[in-house]
Amino acid sequence: MVVKNSxxxxxLTIKDMFKxxxxxxxxxxxxxxxxxxxxxxxxxxxxxxxxxxxxxEANNDGTIFIDVSVEEGSAEERQVLSHEMKHLTDMxxxxxxxxxxxxxxxxxxxxxAEGMILYEGEWVPEGxxxxxxxxx
Numbered sequence: 001m002v003v004k005n006s007x008x009x010x011x012l013t014i015k016d017m018f019k020x021x022x023x024x025x026x027x028x029x030x031x032x033x034x035x036x037x038x039x040x041x042x043x044x045x046x047x048x049x050x051x052x053x054x055x056x057e058a059n060n061d062g063t064i065f066i067d068v069s070v071e072e073g074s075a076e077e078r079q080v081l082s083h084e085m086k087h088l089t090d091m092x093x094x095x096x097x098x099x100x101x102x103x104x105x106x107x108x109x110x111x112x113a114e115g116m117i118l119y120e121g122e123w124v125p126e127g128x129x130x131x132x133x134x135x136x
């Protein structure tokens with residue numbers, strides 16, 4: 001399927017990119033693209049009001065939430081998306097896993113409750129910079 005983006009460029013879908021040599025290619029520009037509502041191809045992005053001080057969240061289902069206060073196209077948005085994409089990568093490779101009761105990082109499980117995580121004997125607020133999974 002071939003579509004045109006808002007700039008009038010013809011975009012080629014993955015299906016059309018891998019045609020055999022004797023098959024006609026219908027576009028020459030913009031072969032790789034993503035929809036506005038994706039952080040990158042295959043990673044849905046949702047803008048919503050998040051908790052106080054929270055700019056982004058990476059979710060187990062492969063989606064990213066970004067707070068409505070983050071301006072679209074800003075340097076802050078790029079930084080938040082990059083940070084959350086790193087979390088998604090860590091989750092997909094098995095390095096990071098979480099549920100309502102714990103965070104597991106490199107095989108070590110850390111209990112969590114009411115927005116806090118038990119780390120090195122102390123309860124620390126989620127998102128704290130001291131956590132190894134937040135250091136990237």
